[in-house]
Amino acid sequence: MDERNTPTGRLRLVGSGGEASERTAGELRTGGHEVRTATGVESADDPVDCTVVLHGGDVDGVEAVRRIRERDDDHPVVVVADGDERLAGEVVEAGATAYFPADSQRETLLRRVAGAIEEGQAGDGTGATTDPPAWVRDRLRTLEAVLDAIPDLVIVYDADGEYREVLTDQQVLTFRSPTELVGRTVHEVLDAETADLICDAIERTLSTGDVETVEYRVDLAGESFWFEGLLSSIEREAEDRVVFVARDVTRRKRRERDLRRQNQRLDEFASVVSHDLRNPLQVAEGHLELAREECDSERLDDVERAHDRMRQLIDDVLSLARQGETVDDPGPVSIPDVVADARAHSAVEDVVVADGLPEVRADAERLTALFENLFRNSVEHGATADGGPTVRVGPIDGGFYVADDGPGIPADQREAVFEPGNSEGEGTGFGLAIVRRIAEAHGWSVRATESESGGARFEFTGVETA
Numbered sequence: 282m283d284e285r286n287t288p289t290g291r292l293r294l295v296g297s298g299g300e301a302s303e304r305t306a307g308e309l310r311t312g313g314h315e316v317r318t319a320t321g322v323e324s325a326d327d328p329v330d331c332t333v334v335l336h337g338g339d340v341d342g343v344e345a346v347r348r349i350r351e352r353d354d355d356h357p358v359v360v361v362a363d364g365d366e367r368l369a370g371e372v373v374e375a376g377a378t379a380y381f382p383a384d385s386q387r388e389t390l391l392r393r394v395a396g397a398i399e400e401g402q403a404g405d406g407t408g409a410t411t412d413p414p415a416w417v418r419d420r421l422r423t424l425e426a427v428l429d430a431i432p433d434l435v436i437v438y439d440a441d442g443e444y445r446e447v448l449t450d451q452q453v454l455t456f457r458s459p460t461e462l463v464g465r466t467v468h469e470v471l472d473a474e475t476a477d478l479i480c481d482a483i484e485r486t487l488s489t490g491d492v493e494t495v496e497y498r499v500d501l502a503g504e505s506f507w508f509e510g511l512l513s514s515i516e517r518e519a520e521d522r523v524v525f526v527a528r529d530v531t532r533r534k535r536r537e538r539d540l541r542r543q544n545q546r547l548d549e550f551a552s553v554v555s556h557d558l559r560n561p562l563q564v565a566e567g568h569l570e571l572a573r574e575e576c577d578s579e580r581l582d583d584v585e586r587a588h589d590r591m592r593q594l595i596d597d598v599l600s601l602a603r604q605g606e607t608v609d610d611p612g613p614v615s616i617p618d619v620v621a622d623a624r625a626h627s628a629v630e631d632v633v634v635a636d637g638l639p640e641v642r643a644d645a646e647r648l649t650a651l652f653e654n655l656f657r658n659s660v661e662h663g664a665t666a667d668g669g670p671t672v673r674v675g676p677i678d679g680g681f682y683v684a685d686d687g688p689g690i691p692a693d694q695r696e697a698v699f700e701p702g703n704s705e706g707e708g709t710g711f712g713l714a715i716v717r718r719i720a721e722a723h724g725w726s727v728r729a730t731e732s733e734s735g736g737a738r739f740e741f742t743g744v745e746t747a
Contacts, residue, residue, distance in 0.1 A: 289313040290330030290398050295322060295345055297338030301383075305335055305361060305390075312391040322348045331397050336362035336372075343371050350376040357397035361390070436525040437515070440487055442467040442480045445522060471499065479510070483523050486512045496530070507534040551599045558595050562588060594711070608723050611642040613747035616681060619645060620674050623652035628660045628669070635675030640747040643723055651719040654712040655683045655739060661712075663687025663736065670736065680725065680744035684732035695729040 292314045296302035306316045317329065322345050332349060336342030342360040349358055359379045360372040369380040378397040381390055437446035444462040467476040475497045482493040493512040498505050510527045566588055573581055616638040624632050626649075641648075656672060663670030663685050670685040690698055701714040713729075716739070720727040725743045732738035 289315075289395075291315045291317065291328075292394065293329040293332045294318045294335065295332060295340060296320070296335030297340050299338075301337065302335055305333070308390060309333065309394065312394070314394070321345075331357040331359065331378075331394055333394065334358060334360045334377075336360055336368075342368075342377075343375050346372055346375040346377045359393050359397050433529075434527040436462075436527065438467070438479075438483055438523045438525055439520060440483065440522075442476065442483055444470075471497075475499065479525075482510070482512050483525075486514050486523050487521055490514055506531045558591070562591055562595070608644045608647065611644055611723065611745075613640050614643045614645045614648055615640055616648075616674065619648050620652055622649050623656055627653050627656040629656040629672055630669050631671040632656070633671065633673045635673065637676045638674070638681060639676065639744075641681075642745045642747050647719050647722065651716050652683070654716050658712045658716075659685040659687055659737070673732075677740055677742070680740065680742040682738055682740045684734075684738035685736040686732065686734040687736040689731055689736045690729050692731075698729055699727075 289312065292309055294302060294306050294309065294316055296305065296318065298318075298320055302318060306318055309316045320339070322332075334340065334342050334345045336345075342362050346358055346360060349356060354376075357378045358376070359381055360377045361381045361383050362368055362372070363383045372380050379393045381393045435448040436444060437448075439445050443466045444464065447460065447462045462470065467479050470476075471479070478495055478497055482495045485491070486493045495510045495512070496507065497510070498507050500506075507530050508527045509530045510525050512523050512525050515522045515524055565584075569581060569584055569588065572584075617634050620632060620634055652674075659670045659672050670687045672683065672685045674681065674683050676682075698713050699717045701711055717727055720741055723744075725741050727739055727741050730738045730740060
């Protein structure tokens with residue numbers, strides 16, 4: 282709006298006095314307005330074109346607007362405040378013509394006041410509007426859309442753990458309506474242990490200003506439900522409060538419980554199978570040694586190779602079962618260090634480690650096993666009479682890759698190679714299945730593709746850096 286064509290008039294500035302009132306009055310005067318100051322609505326009876334209410338201190342903007350409306354339904358009123366969307370909604374609902382955030386630019390304040398004066402001079406009989414300004418309506422719609430899109434329960438607590446607001450349209454626990462919670466405390470709603478947990482988190486949030494996370498269980502109708510809550514402080518003029526966003530994580534908790542049970546059963550099964558297979562294998566190896574003392578036959582070498590393959594199969598089956606266990610407590614691990622350890626325990630000779638590999642959060646022992654199996658796979662499928670393959674390890678977006686210059690994997694076989702027992706070479710067919718199990722146990726994804734030299738390349742993504 283061009284200030285040369287901006288309506289000017291006589292303004293009344295209602296405020297508590299002091300620096301804020303003087304600054305606002307000065308800004309209004311720069312727009313060509315005549316400004317008269319007052320410390321309250323009752324002390325200002327002289328006629329003006331618009332009243333500007335400076336919310337704060339001894340002046341309550343909402344109450345000031347209500348008192349003005351009791352005497353004049355049409356008089357333009359602009360409220361200036363350091364508040365949020367909720368305060369904006371309250372002053373507009375009380376009958377303010379416009380709301381103005383105190384930290385906005387001077388030109389915006391002058392436009393707000395000019396618009397209010399224009400509305401009052403229009404003489405259309407409407408005066409103060411009952412609808413919020415467009416910018417307020419847009420913010421309120423955005424807030425409503427965000428709340429509708431969030432499947433979580435949003436609660437506002439005060440410092441004592443009292444429910445001040447419950448933002449959801451769903452039933453909460455045994456309460457038919459969320460509004461039934463308002464005015465109650467967490468100790469009236471939840472068991473003592475959980476209530477103490479939440480109250481302690483509220484106290485920490487208000488004292489430090491940091492976001493707190495709590496996890497708690499609620500027993501209802503014979504079932505246990507798990508929730509994860511995030512707490513963040515809300516600074517208010519009257520009292521500080523905490524917004525609490527609770528997410529139902531029951532399904533995740535049940536999956537974790539079932540996975541632990543499954544891993545335990547797999548571990549027990551693998552141990553039993555390993556024990557039951559190793560014993561007869563040891564007996565067979567003993568008889569093989571006795572047979573070598575009695576005769577010298579090439580067939581005994583074939584028997585020894587069969588025994589070696591059986592031992593490798595037993596080790597791989599046991600590893601496959603155990604490597605699927607979820608990594609619960611990963612730590613910072615250097616990929617170059619792990620690669621060096623894996624190389625020392627494998628037959629691969631040429632390994633090139635690129636710069637820029639990140640330190641990742643992983644189980645170091647299992648990550649070493651992952652590289653050992655990849656190196657063994659490269660040797661089994663890529664070794665020739667001229668020597669072994671060259672293996673390269675480097676970073677990619679979100680993770681790392683391992684590639685070799687061997688014969689590669691046909692495109693239609695790149696998913697099947699991760700299936701247990703899938704092998705066309707000398708191996709057992711469990712190596713890449715173990716690799717995938719280890720990756721998934723860390724929450725990573727792995728895919729097989731082609732390297733730059735036409736060999737095999739394995740890409741690991743979703744890797745968390747340390």
